Amino acid sequence: MAIVNINVSVTNPPKPSQLLKSGALISVGGTTLMPGSYELLTSKDDLKTISALPKQISSIFWSENVVTVTLDEPHEWEVGARVPVVISGMVPDAYNGAYTVTIGSTNDFTFTLLADPGEATVMGAVSTVAAGEIQQMNTTYWAQGTNRAVYVLELGDLSSTAAVTALSKFIDEDISLGNTYQKFFSYLVPREWDTEATFKTLANNYTSPGSLVKFFVTTTISTYAAWASGKYPNVFAGVEAPVIGATEYSMAAPFQSSLANDPSSSNMVPPMAFRFMYGVTDYPPAGNGKLLKALQDNNINYIGTAAEGGLSNKMLVAGHMLDGMPFNYWYSVAWCAINLEMDLANEVINGSNTTVNPLYYEPQGISRLQRRGLKTLRSGISYGLILGQVIDTQLSQDAFNEAYEKGTYAGSAVINAVPFANYTSLNPSDYADGKYSGLSAVVTPKRGFESITFNLNVTNFVGA
Structure with missing residues (x-):
């Protein structure tokens, strides 16, 4: 019989939550993933293996200012929906371009074209604008930094309205078991959702202080007022420069920067305002002073330059959510x-x-x-x-x-x-x-300086 008996119990510290580091690039038909599924991207090249091919055109003809396009295979768009698409590879070239088309049946659609391009001799392909944007998101995301993996969430080749409905269903399921099991904290959404009324309704469902769902939205100079008036605390909205590169998705840069935060005593979280941005185009300040001031007043973010600080870097201006609070x-x-x-x-x-x-x-x-x-x-x-x-x-x-x-x-x-x-x-x-x-x-969250006033008095009294 033992003289000493030892009772062993184990006390374990919690595993750090990864939720604040977890975000998803929203794909609407841009990948081969099943609708409602997601996959982790650990590098820029990971997207290549799941990128969807454009839909092939079997016939196309023009009649009375209307072009009718028939595809080789059925699509997933709703009949009667209006869908922005890009047609490429056609001969004659006049058929190629970006159009907002009307879905007529399960494998055809129509759009308006005033001039007759002539008979098609080479059939091209068609893809939705939203499907192509996942490539831009991916390129700009990794240009900002490579220290944080990101997910791509595929909603399916749907119209904007149907895609928002699919995301709403996904989020409801994602948050149903609480933040311990929640998969994504923030979402980078397609540009087309800027004017989609149902998306504003979706965003409004997660505006409570305890809601752990954020959206990064690309808006425009002509449409940002509709977002600004809502003062959504969970929406980070920004405009892109008037001219950007073909592979750029400007809001992907602050999206990556937000996920790259890794709080620790030796790796503190800096203010979001004026963070350096890479792989993006700055909004030209010349002649736009009044406009840029209006954007800041309405908490609409944009890419600027750090020239005021004697630096050549691009930077984020000014890192606010739509309610006026800093992202931090x-x-x-x-x-x-x-x-x-x-x-x-x-x-x-x-x-x-x-x-x-x-x-x-x-x-x-x-x-x-x-x-x-x-x-x-x-x-x-x-x-x-x-x-x-x-x-x-x-x-x-x-x-x-x-x-x-x-x-x-x-x-x-x-x-x-x-x-x-x-x-x-x-x-x-x-x-x-x-x-x-x-x-x-x-508690009081920390925030950075965004405006400093320095009072300088010049005197002529020498030696006084």
């Missing part, structure tokens, strides 16, 4: 929500699996949970996400609210834990249910 603000809120939930759950689960230091619903247990939350916020401060220093309080909720309203905790990260006796007396049934709702925190 909502990023910090999401980080706090994800990590506080994970760390507190970790404490509870580990506390149920140790005989040395079990966690009980008692004053000491409440203090232990509070200390774990304080540790999480200290990490947020050291990562460049939260302002100030950590403070712990043990007040009734009314007393805490009163102190907060007086500004007692201004500029600090505070976690209050309502004392055991006070809480259970006010909520007698909660103890029997093992429920405690007395923890609350106040």
Whole structure:
């Protein structure tokens, strides 16, 4: 018989959440993936293996200013839908170009062309504009940096309305089990969704402070007002320069930069405003001063230059969500929500699996949970996400609210834990249910400088 018997229990720290680093390039028929499926891209070349081929044209003819196109195989577009497409490889060349077509049946469509191109002698191919954009997204994403893999989410070769419906269904399923199992934090969407009313409705469904779904949207000078008026806190909207390269998708650069954040004490999260951008075209400032000021006033982002700082780099102006808050603000809120939930759950689960230091619903247990939350916020401060220093309080909720309203905790990260006796007396049934709702925190996300005023006084009094 052993003299000493050892009881072994294991306490494990939580595995860091990868949600804030996870995003998807939205493809609408641009890949061979099944609709609703996704695949990880670890390099620029990974997309080549799943890129969809254009649809081949079997016949095309012009009559009374209308061109009718028939495809070799049925398409997936809805009959009657209006779909932007690109036709290429045709002879005569007058058939080639970008058109918004009307879907007539399962394998044909029509579009308006005023001049008769003549009889077609060589049949080309057709692809949707949205399908081609996944190539531009991919190119610009990897031009910005190669330190963060990204997913491509295929919705299918659909009209914009149908594709938005497909994304809505995907997101509902993705978030149904909470952020622990949520796959994607942000989405880079096709340009065509800028004026799609159903997409604004979709974005509006995820505007709550606790919603962990963000959208990167490309808008235009003539259409951005419709986005600006909505002040969506979950939409990062931007315009592209009037002339950009054929392989460029400007909003893919800040999208990559947002996913590249990797918070740690030695790798702090810098402000999104004025981050360097690569592989993109800056909006020309000459003659556009009033316009660019209007974009900033309406929280519409664009690619500018760092010339004011004596630098030749391109940079992002000004890194805001549509509600006017910096991207870092909502990023910090999401980080706090994800990590506080994970760390507190970790404490509870580990506390149920140790005989040395079990966690009980008692004053000491409440203090232990509070200390774990304080540790999480200290990490947020050291990562460049939260302002100030950590403070712990043990007040009734009314007393805490009163102190907060007086500004007692201004500029600090505070976690209050309502004392055991006070809480259970006010909520007698909660103890029997093992429920405690007395923890609350106040944090201020860090933000960078965006405007500085320096007062310079010039004097003629020499030697005074």
